[in-house]
Amino acid sequence: MMSKFKEALERGKEAREQEGKDRNEKAEGVDFGAQARAWLNDVVVASLEAAKADVAGEVTVEMDTTPRRQAKASTPSIRFKVYRKRGMEKEEVGRTFTVNVQLSGQVSVSSPGMVAREVGNIGDRTDERFSTLLAELIEDAAKGT
Numbered sequence: 001m002m003s004k005f006k007e008a009l010e011r012g013k014e015a016r017e018q019e020g021k022d023r024n025e026k027a028e029g030v031d032f033g034a035q036a037r038a039w040l041n042d043v044v045v046a047s048l049e050a051a052k053a054d055v056a057g058e059v060t061v062e063m064d065t066t067p068r069r070q071a072k073a074s075t076p077s078i079r080f081k082v083y084r085k086r087g088m089e090k091e092e093v094g095r096t097f098t099v100n101v102q103l104s105g106q107v108s109v110s111s112p113g114m115v116a117r118e119v120g121n122i123g124d125r126t127d128e129r130f131s132t133l134l135a136e137l138i139e140d141a142a143k144g145t
Contacts, residue, residue, distance in 0.1 A: 036101040037076050039122040044078050044099050044107075047131050051138060059084055059141050060094075075101050082141040097137065099130075109133055 045063065052061040064079040083094025097111045105123055109130070110116035119130040 032103070032105075033076065035122050036105075039107065039125070040076060040078050040099065040101065042125060043120070043127040043130055047127050047134055048078075048080055051131075051134055055138055055142070057085075059138050061138070075103060077101065082137050084141050084144055094141065095137070 048061055048063050052063075055061065060081075060083050062081045077098055077100045079096060079098050081094050081096045095111050095114075097109050097114075099107060099109050099119070100116075101107050101122060105121045106118060107120045107122065107130070108116040108118050117133055119133055120126070
C-alpha cells in the first residue's frame with residue numbers, strides 16, 4: 001500500500017514540475033513576442049516614418065504594421081511598400097517588403113525575387129543596418145529599378 005502512495009506522490013511531483021516547465025516556456029514566448037514587437041516599433045516603424053517624411057516628394061513609403069494573418073503570431077512582422085510617384089498618380093510598380101523576426105531574434109527583410117537580408121537582432125536597438133538597407137531600397141525605387 002505504501003508503494004502506491006509513493007508512486008502517486010512521484011507522479012504528482014512530476015506533473016507539477018512539467019506544469020512549471022510549460023509555464024516558463026509560455027512566459028518566454030510572451031517575452032519574446034513583446035521584445036520582437038518593441039524592436040519592430042522602435043527600429044523599423046521609426047525608421048520607416050522618418051524615411052516617409054524625408055522622401056515624401058518623390059517616393060512613397062507605406063506601412064502595414066499589423067498584417068491580419070499574423071496579428072497573433074509569435075514571430076511578428078511588418079510589411080511595407082516602396083514606390084515612385086508619377087505626377088498626381090502613384091506608380092503601380094512598387095515592391096512590397098516584409099520585415100520578419102525569427103525565433104532566434106534575428107531580423108531579416110525579404111521581398112519576392114529578393115534574397116532575404118539580415119538587418120540585425122532584437123537585442124540590438126540600433127537602427128543602422130535597417131536604415132542603410134531602407135535607404136538602398138528607396139534609392140532603387142527613385143531610380144525606377
